[in-house]
Structure formats: C-alpha cells, structure tokens
Amino acid sequence: KAGVTQTPRYLIKTRGQQVTLSCSPISGHRSVSWYQQTPGQGLQFLFEYFSETQRNKGNFPGRFSGRQFSNSRSEMNVSTLELGDSALYLCASTPGLADTGELFFGEGSRLTVL
Amino acid sequence: GQQLNQSPQSMFIQEGEDVSMNCTSSSIFNTWLWYKQEPGEGPVLLIALYKAGELTSNGRLTAQFGITRKDSFLNISASIPSDVGIYFCAGRTYKYIFGTGTRLKVLA
Numbered sequence: 141k142a143g144v145t146q147t148p149r150y151l152i153k154t155r156g157q158q159v160t161l162s163c164s165p166i167s168g169h170r171s172v173s174w175y176q177q178t179p180g181q182g183l184q185f186l187f188e189y190f191s192e193t194q195r196n197k198g199n200f201p202g203r204f205s206g207r208q209f210s211n212s213r214s215e216m217n218v219s220t221l222e223l224g225d226s227a228l229y230l231c232a233s234t235p236g237l238a239d240t241g242e243l244f245f246g247e248g249s250r251l252t253v254l
Numbered sequence: 255g256q257q258l259n260q261s262p263q264s265m266f267i268q269e270g271e272d273v274s275m276n277c278t279s280s281s282i283f284n285t286w287l288w289y290k291q292e293p294g295e296g297p298v299l300l301i302a303l304y305k306a307g308e309l310t311s312n313g314r315l316t317a318q319f320g321i322t323r324k325d326s327f328l329n330i331s332a333s334i335p336s337d338v339g340i341y342f343c344a345g346r347t348y349k350y351i352f353g354t355g356t357r358l359k360v361l362a
Contacts, residue, residue, distance in 0.1 A: 243299070
C-alpha cells in the first residue's frame with residue numbers, strides 16, 4: 141500500500157511569490173491535514189480537510205489556504221511568501237477524521253524562501 | 255504556537271542502554287502518539303495510545319498513556335545505532351499538538 145505522497149519535495153521561491161504544494165493520501169484515507177515544521181516552532185497544525193471540507197484550522201494567517209478534491213488529494217497554497225515561511229511542510233492522512241485515528245505522514249515538501 | 259513539553263531535549267547514550275523520554279501537558283488528551291523522524295524524512299508512527307493507563311509495546315519500544323491523561327512516556331530498551339533520530343509525542347483533542355522533540359544520539 142503506497143504511503144502519503146507529497147510533491148514537490150524541495151522548492152525555492154523568492155519573497156512575494158506564491159507556492160502550491162500537493163499531497164496524495166494513502167488509498168482509502170479521507171482526511172488530510174497539513175503541518176508546518178520549523179526548528180523554532182516545531183510541528184504546527186495548519187488545517188485539516190475531510191470530504192472536501194475544511195474541518196479545523198490552525199493559527200496561521202490567511203495567506204495559507206488549502207483545498208481537498210473529490211479523490212481526497214489535497215493542495216495547500218501560500219501566497220505572498222515571506223522569509224519566515226521557509227519550513228518543511230508535512231501532510232498527514234487518516235482513514236476517517238483526524239480526531240479519531242492515527243496520522244500517517246508524508247516525507248514533506250521543503251520550502252526555502254529567499 | 256502550541257507545543258507539548260517534552261524531555262529531555264537531547265541525549266547521548268551508549269549502545270545497549272535503555273532510554274526514557276516523556277511528554278507533559280496542562281491539557282487532557284484523548285490520544286497520545288509517538289513518532290520518530292530522521293533527517294529529510296517525515297515522522298513515522300511508532301506507537302498509538304488511546305486509554306488512560308494503557309501500556310503498549312512495539313518491539314523494543316514501550317509507551318504509556320498517563321493516568322491523568324496529561325502525560326505519556328516512551329522507553330527504548332537496549333538501544334542500537336539506528337535508533338538515532340528525533341522522537342516526537344503528539345496529543346489529541348480536536349487537533350494534534352506535538353512535543354518539542356527529543357534528539358537521540360547513540361554512541362556505538
């Protein structure tokens with residue numbers, strides 16, 4: 141069974157640009173959640189999607205957005221990039237809702253903002 | 255952002271030694287998860303705990319869900335070099351909150 145797949149694995153952007161990251165959950169998993177990981181703040185919850193609906197959102201500015209498609213694949217977008225957005229962005233999937241099961245993580249997308 | 259208190263922050267141990275780390279919170283959680291993360295990779299789930307007092311093992315790893323539901327610990331017995339990595343706890347309410355991580359280095 142394939143794991144959670146995130147693309148791209150690495151990317152470099154400049155301030156002011158926008159970026160879109162993609163996540164394909166484990167087959168059959170319907171919930172996708174996104175996390176930002178930085179050395180200073182650790183793993184921070186961004187948002188969670190289930191059946192194409194955003195269920196929960198973390199404390200991030202509106203520049204961070206996401207969506208989920210009918211096949212459970214998810215994308216997150218960050219607009220007007222800032223230097224502080226440099227981080228490893230992790231996607232995790234669960235069979236049902238994220239508050240009822242275990243999170244299975246992808247390998248992450250490492251974003252560097254110059 | 256919110257993080258759980260995890261200790262120790264880092265540790266060097268000799269191969270063969272046992273390791274213990276724990277997470278504490280002021281909040282009550284319904285689930286505790288323990289993850290290991292290696293450089294350049296995403297966290298890998300080690301153990302999941304769902305009930306207060308629950309003690310669960312996975313090979314050389316043993317974890318417990320604290321009776322107060324505010325803490326959890328992870329033990330690694332007879333450590334080996336491949337145990338090197340960062341270990342995270344995660345506690346769940348309506349979302350998961352992660353610990354600050356314990357960086358483990360094993361000296362052969």
